[in-house]
Amino acid sequence: MNCDGCGKEETVVHLTKMVDKEVRSLHFCHACAAERGLDPTTFAPSSPLSDFLAQMGGEGPAPAPAVKEVPEACGFCHLTFAHFREVGRLGCPHCYTSFESHLRGLLRRVHGGSQHMGKVYLTPDPTQGERLRRLEALRRKLVRAVEAEDFERAAELRDEIRTLEPVGG
Amino acid sequence: MMDGFPLMPDLGLAWLDGSGEHADIVLSTRVRLARNLQGHAFGPRARVNDREAVFRETQGVLPRIQLLEDAVMQPLGELSPRTRKLLLERRLVSGELVGNGDGPGRGTAVVVSPSHPLNVMVNEEDHLRLQALLSGLRLQEAWGLVDRLDEELGQELPFAYHHEFGFLTSCPTNVGTGLRASVLLHLPGLVLTKEIGKVLEGLTQVGLTFRGLYGEGSEVVGNFFQLSNQTTLGKSEEELVDHLDRLVRQVIQYETQARQVLLRDASQVAEDKIWRAYGLLRFARSLSFEELMNLLSGVRLGASLKLLPGLRVYSLNKIMIFTQAAHLEEAAGKELSPSESDLHRAAFVRRILSTEGAVAPDPQTPNSPGDPAE
Numbered sequence: 001m002n003c004d005g006c007g008k009e010e011t012v013v014h015l016t017k018m019v020d021k022e023v024r025s026l027h028f029c030h031a032c033a034a035e036r037g038l039d040p041t042t043f044a045p046s047s048p049l050s051d052f053l054a055q056m057g058g059e060g061p062a063p064a065p066a067v068k069e070v071p072e073a074c075g076f077c078h079l080t081f082a083h084f085r086e087v088g089r090l091g092c093p094h095c096y097t098s099f100e101s102h103l104r105g106l107l108r109r110v111h112g113g114s115q116h117m118g119k120v121y122l123t124p125d126p127t128q129g130e131r132l133r134r135l136e137a138l139r140r141k142l143v144r145a146v147e148a149e150d151f152e153r154a155a156e157l158r159d160e161i162r163t164l165e166p167v168g169g
Numbered sequence: 170m171m172d173g174f175p176l177m178p179d180l181g182l183a184w185l186d187g188s189g190e191h192a193d194i195v196l197s198t199r200v201r202l203a204r205n206l207q208g209h210a211f212g213p214r215a216r217v218n219d220r221e222a223v224f225r226e227t228q229g230v231l232p233r234i235q236l237l238e239d240a241v242m243q244p245l246g247e248l249s250p251r252t253r254k255l256l257l258e259r260r261l262v263s264g265e266l267v268g269n270g271d272g273p274g275r276g277t278a279v280v281v282s283p284s285h286p287l288n289v290m291v292n293e294e295d296h297l298r299l300q301a302l303l304s305g306l307r308l309q310e311a312w313g314l315v316d317r318l319d320e321e322l323g324q325e326l327p328f329a330y331h332h333e334f335g336f337l338t339s340c341p342t343n344v345g346t347g348l349r350a351s352v353l354l355h356l357p358g359l360v361l362t363k364e365i366g367k368v369l370e371g372l373t374q375v376g377l378t379f380r381g382l383y384g385e386g387s388e389v390v391g392n393f394f395q396l397s398n399q400t401t402l403g404k405s406e407e408e409l410v411d412h413l414d415r416l417v418r419q420v421i422q423y424e425t426q427a428r429q430v431l432l433r434d435a436s437q438v439a440e441d442k443i444w445r446a447y448g449l450l451r452f453a454r455s456l457s458f459e460e461l462m463n464l465l466s467g468v469r470l471g472a473s474l475k476l477l478p479g480l481r482v483y484s485l486n487k488i489m490i491f492t493q494a495a496h497l498e499e500a501a502g503k504e505l506s507p508s509e510s511d512l513h514r515a516a517f518v519r520r521i522l523s524t525e526g527a528v529a530p531d532p533q534t535p536n537s538p539g540d541p542a543e
Contacts, residue, residue, distance in 0.1 A: 077210045089294070091214040093207060093329035093337045096344075103341065107334065110342060113403030116335025118346035119319070121328055130332065137405070141316075144407060148309065153317075 003029040074098040135164050180241075181261045181302075183286045185490060187483035189305015193473035194421055196353040196393065196486065197260075200311040200410070201300035202319050203338045203347035205329040211339035212294045220276030223296045227289075230325035231280065236318050240282040242291075245273035254495035260302065266293045286311075287318055294339045295347075297322070304486075306421075308350055308414045312406060335402060345402030350410050352417050353382070357392040357470045358427030359420075368423055369394070376400055377416060391462030391489075396420070428474060443471035451522045455511040461492055461518065477527035484525040492517055 004026045073080045079091030081099055090096065096103060107114040120134035138161050145154040184197045205211060206226060209219040224244070231237055245253055245266065253273065256262045262279050280289040290298040299318050301311040322328075329337040335345040343349070359365040369379050378399040381389045396417060398409045431439050446467035450456075456464075469485050471477040490496065492514045498505050501513055 077214055079214060087213070088341075089213050089339045090211060090337075090341065092210040093205060093331075096331050096334055096337050103334070107341060107344065107402055111345065111400040111402035115333055115403060116331075116345045117403055117408075118335060118348070118405045119316075121323055121330040121336065123327075123330065127332075140405070140407065144309075148313075150313070153313070 003027060005029065071098055131164060135161060138164070180283060181256075181259050181281050181286075181288060182490070184260075184302045184304045185483065185486040186304050187481060187486055189303060189307045191421055192305035192482050193469070194355055194424055195306040195417070196355060197302060197304055198307045198311045198350075198352050199260075199300055199302045200308065200315045200348065200350045201298055202315055203295040203336070203343045203349075204297040204299065204319070204322070204326075205337055205339070206296050207327040207329050209296065212292060212296065213339060215292070217275050220274065220292050223292055224276040224278060226326060227278075227280075227291050227297065230322070233325055234318070234321045236285055236287060236314075236321060237280060237282055237289075239284055240280050240287075242278055242280045245277045245279065246275070251495050251498055255499055258490065258493040258495050261288050262290055263293060263298075266290050285314065287314060289318075289322075295343070297326075306352060306414075306417060308352070308410050308417075312348075312350065312410045316406070343401050346404075346406050346409065348401055348406050348409055349397055350413050351380075351395050351397035352413065353393055353395050354417070354420060354424075355392055355466065355469055356394055356420070356424050357466050358424045358431060360392050362427045362430055364423065364427055365394075368420060372396065372416060372420070373399075375412075375416065377413065390459065391466040393466075428470070432474065439474075440471075440476055443467050443474075443476050447471065447477055447522075447527060450518050451526060452519065453515045455508070456492075456515040456518060457507075457511055458492065458494070458514065461514060462489070465489060472527070479528040480526060484521055488518055488521055 005028050074091055074095045075098060076094035077091035079095055081102060084090060084095070084099070090099075104114045118137070120130055120137055122130060122134055126134070138157055142154055142157040142161065145151075145157055189195070189198070206223055209215060209223055215223070228242055231240065231242060234240075245256075245262070245268075248256075250272070253262070253267045256279060257264060257267050261281060266277050266279070267273055268277070274292060276292045278291040280291065282288065285301075286303050287299070287301050289300070299315050299322070301315040301318075303311050331337055336347040338344045338347055356365060356368075359368055372379065376399050377396050380395045380397070382391070382393045382395065396413065398413050401409070404412075446464040450461070450464050450468060465485060465488060468477065468480070469482070472480040472482060472485060491500070494505070494510055497510050497513045497517065500517070505513060
């Protein structure tokens with residue numbers, strides 16, 4: 001995305017504002033943002049999530065001891081945790097491991113837990129645990145398919161369960 | 170994959186057909202899954218090469234996805250602003266995908282299936298947003314469809330997944346299942362009896378959130394409320410969908426009770442207001458979209474209560490979608506000023522109601538309340 005100021009550099013500040021009852025999005029690079037007095041580190045939070053994030057580590061409970069282990073920035077996309085707290089969006093899949101301990105606390109507060117209980121996605125080389133959790137999820141689905149009399153789907157699920165089941169098990 | 174995307178006037182409109190359970194109260198059911206590909210920055214932080222790679226990888230696997238065998242993958246940048254707005258008005262793409270003012274970002278596309286009520290947004294906030302959109306209350310069916318699409322796509326594309334946090338998304342409020350199930354409800358009874366505040370407050374306490382007709386940040390128009398799950402992590406997809414389904418059924422029951430109260434305590438007033446709303450729609454020469462939506466709400470209530478015999482939910486759904494700005498311009502084949510839009514809107518409504526409208530009952534029915542003959 002090009003800067004709305006100079007048209008060249010990569011943008012770091014994304015501003016949404018109302019102009020004549022219309023929402024307009026503006027994007028600026030560091031230099032152009034600074035010229036307009038827009039400091040990317042002091043933006044007022046604009047969504048409930050960023051409000052929530054802004055409170056974290058502020059007046060909220062004392063940060064967990066794990067804080068020290070959290071890197072300044074994600075090694076893959078270079079998003080800093082401070083920037084994440086402003087925008088409320090993570091930069092890439094690696095951010096979840098880079099900021100894992102910080103995020104675990106956040107996710108518990110937002111969702112009431114941090115352990116995924118839904119579909120298990122099998123990576124090309126799944127661990128035994130992943131395999132078993134996927135089996136469990138597929139069996140639950142099979143029961144639902146049978147209850148709903150969706151026998152075509154049930155047959156597909158049964159075949160998939162067979163391919164995952166340990167031999168002789 | 171087929172070409173000729175802009176030439177299909179009914180594309181993606183199956184959700185209008187008025188089928189499905191409680192279709193008079195539940196306009197539509199939507200289930201969407203947010204998915205991202207490994208190795209690329211998420212939408213808001215993605216560079217041009219990330220966005221183009223996501224586009225190419227998705228395009229490359231589509232021919233192998235059975236559920237999308239006749240689907241069209243349309244880059245949004247190749248469409249005229251009006252066509253993009255048409256897709257937005259049909260609720261097939263989000264405002265974010267279309268781009269606010271600046272036009273769509275690089276690599277944004279929508280995959281629309283003509284034979285299944287499924288579509289995929291590419292390069293939105295998340296790399297992929299898979300969604301099923303159906304008429305009426307059909308949460309399990311919508312989930313089943315989008316689940317199958319997800320299974321197929323997941324075998325071909327490397328999704329970003331974490332052993333603890335589940336499917337990874339740009340916003341941590343979507344992580345885990347990435348699932349947002351939502352139901353668009355018409356609740357005039359609860360609004361008129363002033364019970365709606367209590368009901369919505371109760372729903373937010375049990376993990377649901379509500380929005381207006383056009384999703385996040387939109388206002389409530391025409392007594393339409395979109396209810397959806399608030400959290401996405403810590404529960405299975407089935408639990409999230411079943412929880413919403415149970416609560417929506419409860420809301421429908423409250424709405425039905427509120428309507429009975431209206432009919433019991435104010436039947437003449439209600440019937441009069443409904444027929445007046447119908448009369449205005451049937452004969453008005455100029456209608457703003459807001460006025461139309463308010464009148465349509467009364468008429469929809471009348472159709473649901475069988476006070477407007479012969480009027481079908483499908484006709485009302487059709488009016489709602491085809492009287493939006495871009496649809497009117499598409500039909501007129503030119504740009505329309507707001508006042509011209511109002512004229513075209515009223516003309517469209519008159520045309521539909523003249524052929525598909527209500528059949529007025531005989532006003533001299535002997536047992537009519539307040540009939541002077543009694």
